Amino acid sequence: MKKKIAVYPGSFDPVTFGHLDIIDRASKIFDHLIVSVFVHSEKRHMFTLEERVAMLKKALKGKKNVSVDCFEGLLVDYVKKKKTTVVIRGLRAISDLDYEFQIAAINRTLYPEIETVFFMPRQRYTYLSSSVVRDVAHFKGDLTKLVPPHVAKAVAERGKNEKAELRSVRPAARRAVRARR
Numbered sequence: 025m026k027k028k029i030a031v032y033p034g035s036f037d038p039v040t041f042g043h044l045d046i047i048d049r050a051s052k053i054f055d056h057l058i059v060s061v062f063v064h065s066e067k068r069h070m071f072t073l074e075e076r077v078a079m080l081k082k083a084l085k086g087k088k089n090v091s092v093d094c095f096e097g098l099l100v101d102y103v104k105k106k107k108t109t110v111v112i113r114g115l116r117a118i119s120d121l122d123y124e125f126q127i128a129a130i131n132r133t134l135y136p137e138i139e140t141v142f143f144m145p146r147q148r149y150t151y152l153s154s155s156v157v158r159d160v161a162h163f164k165g166d167l168t169k170l171v172p173p174h175v176a177k178a179v180a181e182r183g184k185n186e187k188a189e190l191r192s193v194r195p196a197a198r199r200a201v202r203a204r205r
């Protein structure tokens with residue numbers, strides 16, 4: 025029987041327990057899940073592509089039917105290259121729907137065979153996003169309930185480096201550094 029492969033694309037900047045919840049659910053239904061970090065050159069990220077991939081790999085170590093990859097360009101082209109038609113996305117709240125619906129619809133226009141499958145995380149993760157993690161870290165909040173320990177450590181380290189970077193520049197430049205976040 026043909027293996028059911030699915031692709032879960034995202035920024036994962038950084039990976040959170042919400043993403044891991046979706047990965048766990050999808051990996052129980054599909055034979056193989058490819059978690060793929062989207063390369064978005066115009067967007068400023070807290071972590072580089074390599075760092076995001078490494079953090080995901082560490083978080084998913086031991087999960088036999090899950091692999092981590094990255095891609096640039098159109099999702100539909102990547103999905104075709106991986107010889108599948110299934111894309112996984114997470115739906116936290118109704119507020120995600122508008123955006124996700126638009127993306128799913130445009131992907132289907134470009135590639136009619138594509139199916140976007142949505143998973144709901146457990147309730148406690150419906151408020152969680154990578155940007156919430158970055159904001160909590162900025163104010164030195166506790167990250168233990170939001171991300172795995174190695175991610176919490178990396179986020180806290182990045183925050184410290186950013187503070188040092190901010191101290192070394194003048195106020196106008198400081199605002200620019202902050203705006204990049």
Ligand code: ADP
Nearest residue numbers: 034035036042043113114115145149152153154
């Ligand atoms: P974020 O919105 O956190 O920056 P990504 O671009 O990495 O996320 O998101 C990839 C996918 O994972 C999207 O479909 C997004 O809705 C979903 N997702 C992100 N966080 C969660 C969460 N806490 N629960 C469920 N799905 C989530």
